[in-house]
Amino acid sequence: MRIPLFSNLLFGILLLTMSLCGYGQGKISPISIKVNLMQSQGALPTAWEFFGYDEANYTYMKDGRKLLSELAALSPIRVNIRTHNMLTSGNGIPGLKWSSTNAYTEDKNGKPVYNWKIVDSIFDTYIQRGMKPLVEVGFMPEALSTTPGSVSGQAVTDKSNKHYSGWAYPPKDYKKWAGLVYQWVKHSIQRYGKAEVEGWYWEVWNEPDLSFYWKGTPEEYNKLYDYTADAVKRALPTAKVGGPETTSPDGKSGGEYIRQFLTHVVSGINNATGKRGVPLDFISFHAKGSPKLVDGVVWMNMGNQLRSIDKGFEIVSSIPALKNLPIIIGESDPEGCAACSEDLHPENAYRNGTMYAVYTAASISRTYDLAKKRGVNLAGVVTWGFEFEDQPYFKGFRDLATNGIDKPVLNVFRMLGMMQGNRVATESTSRQNYMTIRDSSVRGQEPDVNTLATKSAHSAAVLVWNYHDKNDINFRPTPVSVTIKGLPQQRVLLTRYIIDQGNSNSFTAWKKMGSPKAPTAEEYKILEAAGQLKEAYSPQYITPVNSEMKVDFDLERQGITLLKIIW
Numbered sequence: 001m002r003i004p005l006f007s008n009l010l011f012g013i014l015l016l017t018m019s020l021c022g023y024g025q026g027k028i029s030p031i032s033i034k035v036n037l038m039q040s041q042g043a044l045p046t047a048w049e050f051f052g053y054d055e056a057n058y059t060y061m062k063d064g065r066k067l068l069s070e071l072a073a074l075s076p077i078r079v080n081i082r083t084h085n086m087l088t089s090g091n092g093i094p095g096l097k098w099s100s101t102n103a104y105t106e107d108k109n110g111k112p113v114y115n116w117k118i119v120d121s122i123f124d125t126y127i128q129r130g131m132k133p134l135v136e137v138g139f140m141p142e143a144l145s146t147t148p149g150s151v152s153g154q155a156v157t158d159k160s161n162k163h164y165s166g167w168a169y170p171p172k173d174y175k176k177w178a179g180l181v182y183q184w185v186k187h188s189i190q191r192y193g194k195a196e197v198e199g200w201y202w203e204v205w206n207e208p209d210l211s212f213y214w215k216g217t218p219e220e221y222n223k224l225y226d227y228t229a230d231a232v233k234r235a236l237p238t239a240k241v242g243g244p245e246t247t248s249p250d251g252k253s254g255g256e257y258i259r260q261f262l263t264h265v266v267s268g269i270n271n272a273t274g275k276r277g278v279p280l281d282f283i284s285f286h287a288k289g290s291p292k293l294v295d296g297v298v299w300m301n302m303g304n305q306l307r308s309i310d311k312g313f314e315i316v317s318s319i320p321a322l323k324n325l326p327i328i329i330g331e332s333d334p335e336g337c338a339a340c341s342e343d344l345h346p347e348n349a350y351r352n353g354t355m356y357a358v359y360t361a362a363s364i365s366r367t368y369d370l371a372k373k374r375g376v377n378l379a380g381v382v383t384w385g386f387e388f389e390d391q392p393y394f395k396g397f398r399d400l401a402t403n404g405i406d407k408p409v410l411n412v413f414r415m416l417g418m419m420q421g422n423r424v425a426t427e428s429t430s431r432q433n434y435m436t437i438r439d440s441s442v443r444g445q446e447p448d449v450n451t452l453a454t455k456s457a458h459s460a461a462v463l464v465w466n467y468h469d470k471n472d473i474n475f476r477p478t479p480v481s482v483t484i485k486g487l488p489q490q491r492v493l494l495t496r497y498i499i500d501q502g503n504s505n506s507f508t509a510w511k512k513m514g515s516p517k518a519p520t521a522e523e524y525k526i527l528e529a530a531g532q533l534k535e536a537y538s539p540q541y542i543t544p545v546n547s548e549m550k551v552d553f554d555l556e557r558q559g560i561t562l563l564k565i566i567w
Contacts, residue, residue: 030479031449032429035462037486039425044454046075047378048364048416050134051400052082052331053386054339056101057094059083059122061389063404070406072129075417078199081126082134082330082382084206087180088167089142092118094389096339104141104180112179116187127192134328134382136245137181137228138205139167139213144180146172147215170216170224177224178231178272185235197236201328201380203284204228204243209257218257222264222278223271229279230272242282245330249285249312250304258285258315266321282326282379285312289334289359293347298471300334300350300359303441306366310438313374326379332367333384333398334359342396352394352507354558355471357408357499361560362437362467364416365452368423369434385409392517394510405524406531411504414533415463415497415562421456424486442469447557449478460484462563466555473501477554482563484551487544492567494551496536500559506531536561 051071058064059081071079083099090100101118123133142148145166171177188197208214208221216224221244229241244261247254265278287308290301309329317323334356335348342348350356364381371378385398394402400410432448442448447468454461466478501508509530510516513523542549551563 028476028478029446030481033449033451033462033464033480033482034427035451035453035460035482035484036425037453037455037460037484039486040422040455041372041425042422044368044419044421044423045378046077047367047381048383048413049075049077050080050082050328050380050382051386052134052382052384054084054097054099055094055386055388056083056085056099056122057092057118058099058387058389060125063387063389063401065125066404067387067401068125068129068131070401070410071413072131074413075420077417079131080134080201080380080382081131082136082203083122084136085139085167086119086122086136087141087184088139096388103184104143106143112176112183114180114183114187116184119184120191123188123192127196133200134380135200135202136206137202140169140171141180142166144171144173144177145169168211168213168215170220174223174227174271178227181228181231182235185232185239189236194236198238200240201282202228202232202239202241203245203282203328203330204241206245206330207247207286208244209246209253218260222261222268225261226271226273226278230270233279240281242280242284242325242328245284245286247286248288248308249315250308250310254285254308255311255315258312262315262319262322266319280322280325282328283316283322284328284330286331287312287329288331288336289363291335291347291350293349298347298350298355299443300355300469300471301441302334302359302363302366302437302469303439305332305334305363306370306434306438309367310370310374313370313376317374317376323375324377326377327371328380328382329367330382331384332363332381334363335398338384338386338398339388340397348396348398350471351396351398351409352407354408354473354499354501354505354560356398357412358465358467358558358560360409360412361415361452361463361465362448362450365450365463366434366437368452370438373434383413393519394507394515401531405506405510405527407507408499408505410531411499411533412560415499415560418562418564419452419454419461419463420459421454424453424455424460426451426453426462442467447478449480449555451482455486458567460487460565462565463560464555464563465560466557468557471558473557475557477556477559480553480555482551483548484563484565485548487547487549487565488567489544489547490567491541491543492549492565493539494542494549495539495564495566496551496553497533497562497564498536498559499533499561500556503534503536504530504532
């Protein structure tokens with residue numbers, strides 16, 4: 001059948017319209033962003049310089065050491081590392097969500113035997129790279145547990161890697177537990193020096209509001225905290241100790257638990273000393289998003305995470321005696337299980353590509369906004385993601401690298417590492433802001449195209465992202481115009497870095513290779529290079545006009561760019 005010329009013309013116009021607007025997407029509105037370097041909003045804490053993981057034994061393994069070196073190189077600021085199982089009994093062989101150090105055993109007469117070999121291997125790896133342990137004091141050694149045993153207590157992939165079930169129980173002897181903590185701190189001082197250990201955070205346990213991690217009562221956790229804090233302070237009075245590392249304060253278990261703990265700290269009787277009041281140098285809790293698979297497409301839920309963060313900030317700010325204490329969000333992530341791979345949990349299919357990267361950029365920025373709104377002291381935001389040794393390439397774990405290949409999310413932290421000095425005022429014509437995202441996430445037709453900007457003595461940095469909860473990149477790029485005011489009246493050097501489907505993206509490169517299960521040496525080098533942060537174009541010298549410059553670009557959905565200006 002032959003189509004008439006007029007119909008051909010109409011069909012051509014329709015195709016052109018679809019091409020310009022994006023099929024089914026509507027018109028892409030340009031976004032205008034304004035940055036005023038003369039309006040300082042105070043120092044921007046490097047809260048993102050915190051990372052954590054379950055498998056402590058990965059620390060000193062080949063890809064673990066490689067990734068830690070890269071994290072240490074992110075910026076001049078020392079990175080803090082938090083790991084589970086630092087006191088757990090076992091043979092030191094890691095499994096998914098499992099690790100051990102066997103730091104404490106007892107002889108036949110019940111006398112403590114301390115073995116710091118594996119603990120030292122972990123901390124040495126950090127210290128050699130200029131990093132700091134965020135010391136998680138846990139879990140319960142088998143010899144101290146009220147319920148010792150050798151039955152597997154967690155579901156792990158390697159069923160031959162058995163571990164005892166008593167790790168989540170209270171100690172049968174709190175004084176022996178305190179002795180273990182005391183000796184650990186003293187040993188750390190002897191090995192690394194007092195000045196070094198004074199800079200560490202010591203936090204007690206993990207998610208005690210969940211029976212999976214703590215099989216005691218809230219009162220027993222308070223008692224554990226009291227004895228732990230007292231032991232740390234006896235060994236080093238200037239040490240920083242805190243907790244309770246509960247789950248979401250927005251949830252019933254986490255919210256009630258953190259309130260009762262903070263009430264105990266302020267006015268309760270110290271179980272270790274018998275006196276009123278308990279030492280607390282920082283407050284910690286967790287916050288997670290909640291992705292879902294809808295009709296084969298992953299939808300993120302940043303609002304869920306931000307509501308948890310905001311509720312935690314609200315609780316702390318409501319207690320005058322504690323309001324100014326540093327807050328560390330001990331785990332702050334898009335969801336709750338780093339070791340749950342994409343093949344078994346398809347809702348986690350966001351992790352390999354740029355969605356994890358752009359989500360991280362946007363959520364950290366909104367965390368700063370919420371801290372400012374509540375007037376609290378945000379010190380750290382722990383990204384619970386590391387690497388999984390000797391697993392298939394791009395299996396879909398929540399990790400920063402796969403088999404030594406950096407994933408797009410790691411490049412967000414490279415961008416953040418270039419943001420130094422004070423936060424400055426910004427405006428965006430995007431309809432999204434931290435309050436709308438907290439309340440309803442990003443579910444409408446319009447994405448969140450927004451910015452975070454800083455200025456130091458001789459540089460400025462502007463981070464811009466294009467985020468939507470729907471993990472779909474089949475949209476036309478959004479045109480963005482960034483106007484930067486307050487630049488010096490001299491020539492400046494502009495470098496634009498970018499993360500999108502074709503840049504700073506090892507996952508795309510791997511798929512283009514045909515997704516090899518075992519890349520050749522040449523392919524591996526290509527993937528390594530693809531995982532590094534890329535420049536959008538060669539750096540340019542620009543002379544601002546009236547202390548102002550304008551930068552226009554198109555930004556892909558789930559893409560991020562950083563404008564770095566040096567003078």
